[in-house]
Each structure stands twice: as structure tokens, then as C-alpha cells.
Amino acid sequence: MKLGFLEATTLQFARALTRAMLAEQTARQPGLLQSLDPRVRLLGLFMLVLAVTLSRKMTVVAALFVLAVAIAVLSKVRIVTLATRVWLVVLTFTGVIAFPAIFVTPGHPVSALGPLTITEQGLRTAALLILRVETAVTFTTLLVLCTQWTHVLKALRALRLPKEAITILAMTHRYIFLLVETASQMFESRRSRTVGTLKPEQQRHMAARTAGVLLSKSVTLSNEVYLAMQSRGFRGDVQVLSDFHLTMWDYCGLLVFLLAGGIAIWMGR
Amino acid sequence: MHIPDGYLSPSTCAVLYTGAAAGWYSALKRLKRVLLSRVIPLISVFAAFSFVVMMFNLPLPGGTTGHALGVTVAAIVLGPSGAILALSMAIAIQALFFGDGGISTLGANCFNMAIVASLVAYASYRLIAAGAALTSRRRVVAAAIAGYLAVNAAALLAAVEFGIQPVLFHDASGTPLYAPYRLSVAIPAMMIGHLTFAGLAEAVISAGLVAYLQTADPALLCGTSGVAASDAGIAERPAARSLPTLWIAIAALMLATPLGILAAGTAWGEWSPAEMARVPPAQALNSPQSVPSGLQRLSNLWTAPFPAYAPSFVRSRGFGYLLSAMFGVGFLLAVSLVLRLLLLRHRRREYSA
Numbered sequence: 001m002k003l004g005f006l007e008a009t010t011l012q013f014a015r016a017l018t019r020a021m022l023a024e025q026t027a028r029q030p031g032l033l034q035s036l037d038p039r040v041r042l043l044g045l046f047m048l049v050l051a052v053t054l055s056r057k058m059t060v061v062a063a064l065f066v067l068a069v070a071i072a073v074l075s076k077v078r079i080v081t082l083a084t085r086v087w088l089v090v091l092t093f094t095g096v097i098a099f100p101a102i103f104v105t106p107g108h109p110v111s112a113l114g115p116l117t118i119t120e121q122g123l124r125t126a127a128l129l130i131l132r133v134e135t136a137v138t139f140t141t142l143l144v145l146c147t148q149w150t151h152v153l154k155a156l157r158a159l160r161l162p163k164e165a166i167t168i169l170a171m172t173h174r175y176i177f178l179l180v181e182t183a184s185q186m187f188e189s190r191r192s193r194t195v196g197t198l199k200p201e202q203q204r205h206m207a208a209r210t211a212g213v214l215l216s217k218s219v220t221l222s223n224e225v226y227l228a229m230q231s232r233g234f235r236g237d238v239q240v241l242s243d244f245h246l247t248m249w250d251y252c253g254l255l256v257f258l259l260a261g262g263i264a265i266w267m268g269r
Numbered sequence: 270m271h272i273p274d275g276y277l278s279p280s281t282c283a284v285l286y287t288g289a290a291a292g293w294y295s296a297l298k299r300l301k302r303v304l305l306s307r308v309i310p311l312i313s314v315f316a317a318f319s320f321v322v323m324m325f326n327l328p329l330p331g332g333t334t335g336h337a338l339g340v341t342v343a344a345i346v347l348g349p350s351g352a353i354l355a356l357s358m359a360i361a362i363q364a365l366f367f368g369d370g371g372i373s374t375l376g377a378n379c380f381n382m383a384i385v386a387s388l389v390a391y392a393s394y395r396l397i398a399a400g401a402a403l404t405s406r407r408r409v410v411a412a413a414i415a416g417y418l419a420v421n422a423a424a425l426l427a428a429v430e431f432g433i434q435p436v437l438f439h440d441a442s443g444t445p446l447y448a449p450y451r452l453s454v455a456i457p458a459m460m461i462g463h464l465t466f467a468g469l470a471e472a473v474i475s476a477g478l479v480a481y482l483q484t485a486d487p488a489l490l491c492g493t494s495g496v497a498a499s500d501a502g503i504a505e506r507p508a509a510r511s512l513p514t515l516w517i518a519i520a521a522l523m524l525a526t527p528l529g530i531l532a533a534g535t536a537w538g539e540w541s542p543a544e545m546a547r548v549p550p551a552q553a554l555n556s557p558q559s560v561p562s563g564l565q566r567l568s569n570l571w572t573a574p575f576p577a578y579a580p581s582f583v584r585s586r587g588f589g590y591l592l593s594a595m596f597g598v599g600f601l602l603a604v605s606l607v608l609r610l611l612l613l614r615h616r617r618r619e620y621s622a
Contacts, residue, residue, distance in 0.1 A: 056446055133275035172312075174368065208477020218315065218317070219314070222315075224312040
């Protein structure tokens with residue numbers, strides 16, 4: 001059944017909240033990635049993403065994909081979650097993009113599909129793109145699923161990101177949920193008062209008005225937050241608590257990540 | 270338009286991270302001049318707002334739906350610097366928390382959708398809405414056009430980034446290693462969707478929001494939302510802090526003027542009658558064979574006090590260049606000061622009248 005504008009948008013909000021909750025739940029479970037310091041997790045997984053993008057050989061990218069699956073299993077991330085949330089979505093999206101490359105990439109012809117010629121180079125580039133994106137997105141998703149947002153922020157601070165940027169990121173994250181909830185309630189209330197089908201013009205009008213009300217509420221909220229910050233003595237100097245301590249286990253983890261990434265880059269040249 | 274990991278080569282990502290970092294640094298520096306404690310909550314809330322607006326499933330003409338970026342309204346209300354930071358934060362959270370868009374391509378996504386789109390939206394809105402009243406219909410149209418242009422500029426940039434991949438990054442057999450389509454395919458493929466749907470979605474939400482703000486909260490449209498007026502597009506004044514830098518640059522340029530001595534010969538077409546008679550054959554191509562009589566006659570009409578940047582009382586040619594530069598800069602400063610005084614006097618007379 002085709003969803004209306006109100007239903008589709010409300011569903012988007014619900015999906016975002018569900019994904020955020022799932023990430024928080026997974027991040028709290030005991031597992032391989034969860035046991036490592038967030039800085040090690042961030043640096044290590046970034047190193048593996050870099051290795052995936054740098055590798056020119058499909059076998060190396062495939063090996064990194066296997067490594068990603070192994071890390072996911074050891075970190076108690078459900079394979080079904082990865083399959084439905086990452087692999088299937090990437091396969092559909094990137095597959096649609098990569099499919100015409102089979103025919104349009106110049107190279108040695110291997111087969112023909114009617115008037116279209118399939119080339120060896122076309123098959124290889126399409127397969128490499130899909131595999132590369134699948135693997136890189138799997139690593140990114142593992143970082144998202146296995147790290148609490150507050151820990152990501154602290155890890156970013158340890159990587160010398162400006163304090164102001166960290167504060168804005170932290171506050172944005174908090175207000176996203178508030179605004180998503182507010183917008184969701186606005187859409188729900190409108191949906192409960194709507195009888196019949198709205199014309200497209202009416203739907204556009206309603207979307208713009210809802211966004212407008214949300215914008216006004218956002219600005220009022222920012223004013224209130226500003227006053228609250230002022231009353232608590234905030235003078236523009238941001239303090240970030242950083243209580244992470246690297247243990248031997250973290251150093252070992254970092255070494256493994258760096259070694260795996262380094263070997264993959266070297267072998268994938 | 271969010272580019273996932275794997276579509277762009279690491280070197281492309283590095284270049285775009287550098288471009289984005291320059292944009293972030295510049296935006297943060299400009300906003301730090303304003304009260305930081307005011308800016309932080311405003312940018313945060315706007316980033317959250319942009320994030321939520323991106324989820325809106327907008328119904329478009331033709332029966333289809335699309336998602337907007339929310340960059341145009343951020344640029345209109347916050348100004349370009351605020352919009353750059355707010356959108357970058359929203360995109361970073363999408364990548365780091367929700368897994369939408371890649372980590373290695375975060376710089377590229379921010380460069381396209383936060384920096385370029387914000388600047389295009391802001392510039393086109395200012396240009397089209399210039400001089401219009403806050404409640405003018407022209408502002409609504411300007412927001413729609415600005416939104417449409419901003420999204421399409423970002424999409425075009427992404428298409429170019431995709432399109433250069435197979436040209437620059439392929440293996441020995443010619444197999445593209447990243448995005449496989451050249452510019453001739455990548456640009457039309459990317460632009461068709463954005464010229465028809467995504468651009469339209471941004472136009473619809475931007476126009477609708479400006480129309481709503483005109484009736485509900487017009488103050489937000491005139492840059493009184495807390496960010497400096499200069500950032501909200503009311504008045505762009507050069508910062509006082511840039512003056513020392515300007516003076517240092519002028520002094521450096523003045524000290525560098527003797528470098529002109531190193532150049533051999535005379536600039537083409539700037540010959541004196543005597544030099545013109547000696548013009549070498551290679552330079553004399555298309556030039557008259559003899560010195561024109563008009564040039565001969567008019568060349569003595571004005572005798573410069575420092576001919577050829579070498580005052581007659583100075584022996585060193587380098588010092589002559591330096592002295593000429595100091596004299597020239599001093600003269601121009603004196604003229605501008607006199608003009609400023611005259612203008613101020615004129616304004617005072619107008620106010621007293």
C-alpha cells in the first residue's frame with residue numbers, strides 16, 4: 001500500500017529513533033569492539049576503511065569483508081541486522097549504479113546480452129565497487145553500532161577536534177531527538193485530525209507550515225538554551241571530560257588494527 | 270547525494286577533506302567574533318532542524334516525493350558561516366551516528382552539501398532578493414530559486430567528483446577502481462534526478478518556510494536571530510582585526526618592488542619613443558615600423574617626477590623603486606583620507622538638515 005505524506009514522514013521518524021535505540025543497545029553489550037577504548041575503535045576502524053578504499057585487488061577487499069564479518073560476530077552484532085540494514089541496502093543502491101558499468105566500460109568482450117556487450121573490465125569494476133562499498137559501510141556500521149555517542153564525541157576530542165565543534169555535535173545530537181519527537185507528534189496530531197485524502201498542494205502547504213513551526217520552536221529553544229547556559233556561568237570556554245585510559249588490551253587491539261590495515265594496503269597495491 | 274565510502278579514491282577524499290577543513294575553519298573563525306555562547310546553541314539547534322527537515326517526505330508536482338537538504342533556510346537565517354557549520358554537523362551526525370554517508374567521504378559530503386550549497390544558496394538569495402521588503406513575494410521566489418540552485422550545484426560537484434574517478438584511478442587493464450562512469454555519463458545521470466526532484470524538493474521547502482516566516486516570524490529573515498548581522502546578510506564589513514594584516518601585506522609588497530629591476534626589457538606596448546625605435550624584431554611583430562608622429566609629439570606633454578621609478582636624485586635603482594612605492598602608497602592614502610573627510614562632512618550636513 002502506498003503511504004501518504006503524513007504516514008511516510010512519521011515512519012521515517014520512527015525508523016530513525018529505532019536505529020538510534022538499536023545502536024545504543026548494541027553498544028552496551030559485551031563484545032570485542034565494545035571492550036576496546038573508543039579512540040582505538042575509531043582509529044582502528046578508520047584505518048580499515050582506509051585500507052578498503054586504497055586496495056586495488058578484489059581478493060584483498062574480500063578478505064577485509066570477511067574480517068568485518070568476524071569482528072561483527074565477536075562484537076555480538078547480529079548478522080541479520082547487518083544483512084538487512086547494510087548489505088541488502090548497499091547491494092540494491094550500489095547495484096543499480098554499478099549494473100550499467102558492465103556494458104558501458106570499454107574492454108575485452110566476454111559475452112553479449114542482445115545488442116549489449118558485457119566486458120571483462122565492466123564486470124570487474126562493478127564487482128569491485130559493490131564489494132568495496134559493502135565492506136567499507138560494514139566497518140562504518142560496526143563503529144556506529146558498537147560505540148555510544150558520548151564515547152564517539154570523547155574519542156573525537158582526543159583526536160584534537162576543536163572543543164566548540166564537539167560541543168555543537170553533542171548538543172545537535174540531543175536536539176535531534178527532541179525535534180524528531182516534536183515533529184513526530186505534530187504529524188501524528190495532524191494525521192488524527194485529517195479525514196480523507198489531502199491534495200498534493202495541501203500536503204506541500206502542510207509540510208512547509210510544519211517545518212516553519214518547527215523552525216520557530218527551534219529558535220525559541222536555542223534562546224532558552226542560551227539563557228540557561230548564561231545562568232550557569234558559561235562564557236564560551238568549553239570543558240570536555242576525558243577520562244579514558246589506554247590499557248594493554250587497547251594497545252594490542254590498536255596494533256592488530258594497524259597491522260591488518262597496513263598488510264591490506266601493502267597487499268592491495 | 271550522500272556519497273558512501275568506496276565511491277571516491279582516498280586522494281580525492283583527502284583533497285575534499287582539506288577543502289572542507291578550510292571552509293570549517295573560516296566559518297568557525299567568523300562566528301567566534303560573535304558571542305560564542307550565543308552561537309553554539311543556535312548552530313546546534315539549526316543542525317538538528319536541518320537533520321529533521323531532511324527526513325520530510327515532501328510531495329512534489331507530478332505525484333512523486335523527495336527529500337530536501339534544509340540548507341537554504343539555514344543560509345537565509347544564519348548566513349553562510351552558520352549554515353556551513355550547521356549543515357556540516359547534521360551530515361557528520363548522519364555519518365557517525367546513523368551510518369548515512371561514509372566516514373572517508375565525510376569531507377566530500379560536507380564540501381558539496383554544506384559549504385558549496387550554503388554559499389550558492391546565500392549568494393543567489395541575496396542577489397535575487399536584493400532591495401526587496403521583508404514581506405515581499407520576491408523573497409519567496411528568491412528562496413525557491415536559491416534552494417533549487419544550491420542543491421543542483423552540490424549535485425553537479427558530486428557528479429564531477431564521480432566523473433573524474435575512472436579517468437584518474439584505474440588499473441593497468443583500464444578497469445576503473447572507484448566510481449566507474451566518466452563525466453559524460455556521471456553528470457547527466459546525477460543531474461536528471463536533481464534537476465527534476467531533489468532541487469524541486471529544496472525549492473518547495475525553502476519557499477514555504479520563507480513564506481511562513483514572513484507572516485509568523487519576520488525577524489528571522491532580517492538576521493536578528495542571534496548571529497552577527499554581518500553573517501545574516503545585513504551588512505558585510507571588513508573586520509578591524511584584518512587591518513594590521515593589510516598593512517603588513519602592503520609593506521611586504523613595497524619591499525618587493527625592487528624585484529621589477531630583474532625583469533629584462535620593457536613591457537610590451539609601454540615603450541617610450543626612444544625605446545620604440547629600438548624594439549627588437551621579435552617584439553616588433555604587428556607594431557609600426559617607425560615612431561608615430563602623434564606619440565612623438567605627446568610624449569613630452571607630461572614629465573613625471575619619478576621617471577621610470579628612478580628619481581634623479583637617487584643613485585641606487587633599488588632604493589628608487591622603494592621610494593617610488595612609498596610615495597605612491599602615501600599619495601593614494603592621502604587622497605582616500607581627503608575623500609573620507611569630505612564624505613563625512615557631507616553626511617553630517619545631511620543629518621543636521
